[in-house]
Amino acid sequence: MAILDGRDPIAQGVVLDLPLISENGAVVPLGISIDRPMAEDEYVQAIHVFAPANPFPHIASFRYPNARSTPRLETRVRLNESQPVVVLAELSSGAVLVGESEVRVTVSGCLTMSDTYDTESVFQTRVRVEPGAPTSVLTLINHPQETGLRTNAQGEIIPKRLIEKLEARIGDELVFEADLHRSISANPYLRFYIQPDAPGTLDLVWTEDTGETAEFSQDVA
């Protein structure tokens, strides 16, 4: 795997919060945190998430450009079938941690599905910033996160249409970056944490694969 680049991952410190059974594979809540003593100056640089049995296994990558990172996330993912979710964490020291958790996917006998995004207001965002140490940033963007693998009622392929990136900056400094792929649930949902070292403006930018963007700004202490 390219991410490993020959390195042996250490099966330690990656904590996954996933249901044992999901009755709706289209929206599986996923929590990730890294719980491992770090050396001085050592921090989590990136977290990569995979669903090996999905048509496109790479779910997302999350990057922390500086040492003031809090490697804790909540998102919602698509699982095509029962499988383990695998998470790799790259540390600044070069070490790679790995963790996995098995999810059994069933479709509830009493469930029927329909589109879950609001076609009237694609790109509408919701953000809740809760100051603290660290500051929690809860985000959601109304979007189909269309995989390009689905057909409509007429049997035609619905074209791929994805939110590919969410970037968070304070002032001009990039503090968090997420690469989102096809296995992120419709209406990409993400909670992440930041530790601003001085008051400033938090700017969020979501980018679609068409290049279209949505933006949000709020002052943070």
Place this chain on the structure above:
Amino acid sequence: MISRRKVIKSAAAAFAATPLLSMPFVARAQTAGRVVIVGGGFGGATAAKYIKRRNPDIAVTLVEASPRFYTCPFSNLYLGGLRDFDSIGHSFDELTDTYGVELITEWAEGVDGDAHTLTLASGETLGYDKLLLSPGIDMRWDGIEGYDEAAAELAPHAWKAGPQTELLRSQLEAMDDGGLFILSAPADPFRCPPGPYERVSLIANYFKESKPSSKILILDSKDAFSKQGLFQAGWQELYGDMIEWVSLSNDGRVIRVDAENLEVETEFGEIHRADVLNVIPPQKAGFIAEAAGVTNEGGWVPINPETFESQQVSDIYVVGDATIAAPMPKSGFSANAQGKVAASAIVAALTGEEAPAPSWANTCYSLIGPEYGISVAGVYRVENGEIISVEGSGGVSPAEADAEFRAAEARYAVGWYDAITQDIWGSQPA
């Protein structure tokens, strides 16, 4: 195995609690084994009856805290003013009088799986060869900030039929016309997947007749729900814009409840104020399952699907909402079908036979109005050690159907209720 002496002793003690009901069966030679069942609902009462039907020589004791069992199915009809509360209550008379089941009206408090004993609230201990738990659900009181047992007295969950259901009905009756009823629906898995949506339907029917300016808001922790398309089309047809559904992705998930002020806060910080507030919180298996050590870290009970025996403690069988039986839904019908499978497995085990290969059926009827019914049905069997939906079986009501079709399904729903309550408790139609 427990000693005969212990069985006889605890049986005698149990008889003392209910001498009149048990007396006729004392003389019978019951040598085929002793089964204790906790919970007299859809799963437990079914198992009690079907064990006795298959082998009357097995001693069956049913431990149930309530003298009558009130069903969650059809409690929404009571909430909508279409039935009286009495009509959803069922007695255990047939089980005791016709089938010779010994009834103990008490809470079960603890289980010692090694010793094969069940402890009652009184401190009395019952020995068993096989224990069957049908404990239903308990609320996760730590699931939503501010929503504890005290809060439920102001903002009822009404997700166990009983005083909570009556409290919610009295609040709906007391509400002024033009009020707002808010229902907070949980994420999967939870008891009765279509239940919250049938509930708002029948409350809308009540509002339409008695308080037509009132509104209903569903704040949901899910992006999709059971029979969603059928429900939403039915709401539009019968109630116009009275009912609004807010999905998870539209900030429908309630994270905090202020029951004193009937206010809820969603995850992105919106505050909604209700006139009547119904919070259906996240759930887990009923507490006796946890006490018996049969629940997993998710709070539900993993079972061997062939028999519904616990994967964690032998000789303890668990059926109904407490179990992990997906894709079978947590429904009364499922519990009834599982109760029969567990009964067969227990009888087979006690008589040294092999348990028959199970299959199950489930139908969830829901009423959108008194004469507007919809349904989803499924057939299930075991494949590679897991319960699966049989391909090509089951189905849901058609999206396009005339009024006569919907009215017929509403009649089938009543027929289903009458039939299953007769099967389980010997009840006669109200």
